Amino acid sequence: MSAIPQERRVVTAIPGPKSQELQARRLSAVAGGVGSVLPVFTARADGGIIEDVDGNRLIDFGSGIAVTTVGASAEAVVRRASAQLADFTHTCFMVTPYEGYVEVCEALAELTPGDHAKKSALFNSGAEAVENAVKIARAYTKRQAVVVFDHGYHGRTNLTMALTAKNMPYKNGFGPFAPEVYRVPVAYGYRWPTGPDNCGPEAAAQAVDQITKQIGPDNVAAIIIEPVLGEGGFIEPAKGFLPAVARFARDNGIVFVADEIQSGFCRTGQWFACEDEGIVPDLITTAKGIAGGLPLSAVTGRAEIMDAAHAGGLGGTYGGNPVACAGALGAIETMREQDLNGKARRIEEVMKRRLSAMAEKFDVIGDIRGRGAMIAIELVKDRATKEPDAGAAGALARACHAESVLVLTCGTYGNVLRFLPPLVIGEDLLNEGLDVIETALAAV
Numbered sequence: 506m507s508a509i510p511q512e513r514r515v516v517t518a519i520p521g522p523k524s525q526e527l528q529a530r531r532l533s534a535v536a537g538g539v540g541s542v543l544p545v546f547t548a549r550a551d552g553g554i555i556e557d558v559d560g561n562r563l564i565d566f567g568s569g570i571a572v573t574t575v576g577a578s579a580e581a582v583v584r585r586a587s588a589q590l591a592d593f594t595h596t597c598f599m600v601t602p603y604e605g606y607v608e609v610c611e612a613l614a615e616l617t618p619g620d621h622a623k624k625s626a627l628f629n630s631g632a633e634a635v636e637n638a639v640k641i642a643r644a645y646t647k648r649q650a651v652v653v654f655d656h657g658y659h660g661r662t663n664l665t666m667a668l669t670a671k672n673m674p675y676k677n678g679f680g681p682f683a684p685e686v687y688r689v690p691v692a693y694g695y696r697w698p699t700g701p702d703n704c705g706p707e708a709a710a711q712a713v714d715q716i717t718k719q720i721g722p723d724n725v726a727a728i729i730i731e732p733v734l735g736e737g738g739f740i741e742p743a744k745g746f747l748p749a750v751a752r753f754a755r756d757n758g759i760v761f762v763a764d765e766i767q768s769g770f771c772r773t774g775q776w777f778a779c780e781d782e783g784i785v786p787d788l789i790t791t792a793k794g795i796a797g798g799l800p801l802s803a804v805t806g807r808a809e810i811m812d813a814a815h816a817g818g819l820g821g822t823y824g825g826n827p828v829a830c831a832g833a834l835g836a837i838e839t840m841r842e843q844d845l846n847g848k849a850r851r852i853e854e855v856m857k858r859r860l861s862a863m864a865e866k867f868d869v870i871g872d873i874r875g876r877g878a879m880i881a882i883e884l885v886k887d888r889a890t891k892e893p894d895a896g897a898a899g900a901l902a903r904a905c906h907a908e909s910v911l912v913l914t915c916g917t918y919g920n921v922l923r924f925l926p927p928l929v930i931g932e933d934l935l936n937e938g939l940d941v942i943e944t945a946l947a948a949v
């Protein structure tokens with residue numbers, strides 16, 4: 506049962522007076538480099554609703570960027586994390602270990618694709634997981650080069666900024682970046698020059714050709730890809746692309762890493778998005794949805810690769826914190842018991858049906874894509890030229906925010922409106938959120 510009424514409510518301007526007061530304090534105390542999509546200050550959140558300090562209730566189509574898949578105060582997460590909090594908050598797993606860490610690694614071995622022997626290591630953030638995947642792949646292959654893709658996003662630390670494609674806001678002015686990172690094309694069907702039909706094989710051939718000619722496969726430690734690209738614009742690589750790249754990696758002794766930090770844990774209607782084309786990655790990075798909002802991330806993969814790093818070579822003071830591990834076990838329990846994969850597929854059905862109807866009325870919608878509860882519309886000034894319309898994405902987001910519906914934008918061109926509702930959202934709220942989006946589309 507949700508503690509907060511699952512109803513949209515607008516009682517003040519958004520942001521309201523209390524939020525504005527807090528925002529003024531924030532502006533003088535918090536570094537300017539840390540932004541916020543919408544400066545309404547949160548009082549409580551649960552199910553599909555975020556309640557702000559002025560009493561407004563927002564329909565949540567963001568899940569704190571794909572994190573609160575099970576809701577922001579899921580019963581099992583709160584119960585397990587509270588019990589752990591009362592027992593002990595920290596020992597450091599590298600000093601004296603505890604069972605929760607081991608249990609999370611066992612669950613990851615069971616849930617991730619492939620029936621080979623697997624091991625995991627736990628960390629705090631997505632970027633840290635990606636960095637560690639690179640460390641592990643380099644230790645295993647004794648090679649240095651890392652291949653990433655156009656429109657890819659992997660984090661904000663020095664190495665993961667290098668792995669990330671987009672300059673603003675992630676990289677601008679923050680160089681120099683880590684060396685031995687190479688970027689190749691991805692199968693972005695909507696914008697592929699010869700159209701979407703042959704995009705998968707054509708893009709794979711280009712990627713393989715560039716790796717072969719420019720780097721040399723024998724120098725490549727890892728190929729890292731998001732099976733559905735997140736920040737880059739919810740791009741599903743065209744069919745055939747991921748299997749071809751994974752095959753190339755296998756044939757050349759390259760560690761294939763699926764970055765499922767945004768797409769994993771039921772978000773796309775499967776435990777992991779790479780299952781869609783039967784991909785079995787060597788390593789998989791997870792974070793965001795893993796622990797119901799508590800900070801936790803993981804690298805999971807083939808035991809022989811995971812064991813390549815020397816003892817003491819991996820870790821960190823807080824990695825796999827016991828409260829976060831308890832939260833993860835609660836989140837996984839919720840995903841299983843409430844069939845959140847099924848819920849995600851139902852959300853896709855409802856959203857795609859409604860958005861397709863909107864696309865018939867509004868030419869600004871150039872493309873509708875994504876899977877499960879990871880759905881986006883790409884906005885264009887002209888359907889023929891596909892000229893990106895970032896202004897429309899911003900205006901639509903603002904119009905939705907004013908009506909108490911929280912949506913996010915993304916995309917290399919800033920012209921994608923993305924929808925990431927908690928998977929536990931009620932269907933009435935989902936439809937009401939879509940009603941608000943439709944009204945906003947008519948107004949913009």
Ligand SMILES: *Cc1c(COP(=O)(O)O)cnc(C)c1O
Nearest residue numbers: 630631632658659660735766767
């Ligand atoms: C969010 C994200 C990251 C970075 O995770 P943080 O926890 O913000 O460090 C890495 N990869 C992908 C695909 C992401 O969506």
